[in-house]
Amino acid sequence: MNGRMKKAYDWVDERVHLEDLVKFMGKKYVPVHRHSIWYYFGGVSLFLFIIQVLTGILLLLYYKSGEELAFESIGYIMSKVQFGWLIRSIHSWAANLFILSSMVHMFSVYFEKSYRKPREITWLTGMLMFFLALAFGFSGYLLPWNELAYFATKVGTDIAGVVPIIGKPMMQFLRSGEEVSGATLSRFFGFHVAVFPGIFTVLLGIHLVLVQRQGMSEPIGMELHEGKPLKTMPFFPNFLLRDLLLWLIVLNLLAILAVFFPWELGKKADAFASAPAGIKPEWYFLFMFQTLKYIPGKMLFIDGEVFGIMIFGLAGLLWMLVPFWDLKSSRGQQNRLVNYLGLFAVFYIIILTIVGWLL
C-alpha cells in the first residue's frame, strides 16, 4: 500500500476496526484436487449476474414498458441509441450464459454432495437463486413485447393456471387479469427490474457469507490423500486471480457472441395472429416444453398438462430438498442413488433439449 492509501485505510480502520473483517475475508482456502475446475462456476455466475445488473440498469434508461411502447422503445435502443444494440445484445446473451453457468454450478455442487451437512442453507439459497434466475429469464423475455415472447408468456402463465386449487388465482395474479395484455407486461417489468433483483441480492448475500464462513467443502473420500490432508490454495490472492482471469475470458466470449450474433427483435406481438410455426421457448425451458408435447391430453383421469406439471413440480421439490433426504452423504458415505438420480436428470435435460431444438 502506498502512503496515501495507507492513510485512508488507517482513517477508516481507526473508526470501524477493519481488522476482523479483513481476517474474515482472508481466511478461506480452496481445496486442490482433480475436480477443482468446478469451483469456478459459482464465481462465473456471480460475474454474469453483475453484468446483468449493470446492463439492465443501462437498458432502463431508454426502455419503456407498455403495449404501445415496449417494442418500439427497444427498436429505438437498437437503431438510434449509440451502442444500444450492443447493450441489449449483451444483456440477452449474458442472461443465457448466466443460466447455463448457474446450472453447471448447481450440478457440480450436487455431484460433489457439497450440500451435505453443514451446508444445507447454502444449497437452499442457491436453489432459490436458480429458480429466480429462471424467473428473471421468463419475465425479461416478455419485455420486448414481440410475437415469440407473447405466446411464450401465454403458455407459461397458462401452465401456472393448471396447478390444482392455487393455479387460477396465481395465473390471474401473473397476467394481471384473464389474458396476457399490457397489464401483464407492466407486472413482469416490475418483477424483472425491482422485485427479483431485491430478493436475489438478499439471497446472494446469505449465500456468499455462508461460503466465506464455512469455507469450501471437500469431496467425500478426498479429505485425506495418501494419509495427508488435501492440498489447498489460499482464496486470496491465488484463487481470486484465477477467478479474475476466467471472468476476463467470459467477458470476451460474451463480447464475441453479442457482436457477431446480435439479438433479434422479431415481430411485434399481436393478440389476433396465430402462433407462428416453429415457436419455441428459451432453451432452458425446452426440456419441459418438449415433455409437454409427448404427454397425451388425458392421463390417469387428469389433464395431461396437470400431470406433467405435478411431476416437474415434485421433481424440483425433491431436488431442492436433497440435503434433507440424502443422510448418507452427511455421514460421509457414498450415496449412489443420488448419483443415479443426478445423472438421470442431466441426461433427461440434455436429450430433451436437443430433441426440442431439432424438432
Next chain:
Amino acid sequence: MVETRNAGGPEQPGKRDFLKYVLSGGLVALVGSILYPILAYLKPPIQAEVAVSSVKAGKVDAMEKDSGQIVKFGSKPVILIKTANDELRAFSATCTHLDCTVQYKKEMGLIWCACHNGKYDLNGRNVSGPPPRPLDEYRVTVQGGEIMISKKS
C-alpha cells in the same frame, strides 16, 4: 418472550396469560391489517368486458376457398375457415391446451396449433397432440354477402 417475574411476589399466571393473549391477538390483527390490503391490491380488478354477441367478418367473395383467418371477436380471437367445398365454419381460436392461437393448415386440411403440435379437425374436434378438449364452435351466417359470426347459444 422475556420471562418476567415479580420479585418475590406470588405468581400471577392468570394475568400473564391474559397479557399473552392480548399481545398475540394484537400482533395477529396488526399483521392481518397490513397484509390484507396488500393481498387485495395484488389481485387485478375485474375489467368489465364489452359483451359481443356477433361480429362482421368481411365479404364472402373476398375469402378464398380452403383458407382460414383470425377474426376479432370482442377481445377473443376466432378462427374463420372456408373449406375446400366452400363451407364456412368458425371456432374459438384459443387452443384448449395452453392458450396459443391456432391456425388453418391447408396441407393437412386441419386446424393446427404451432405451440405443441396440437391438431383439430374441421369440426373443431381435438384429433391429435396434447389438446384435451374440442374448440368451441361459433355460428356463421351470411347476410347480403357479408359473413357474420355469432355465439352459439
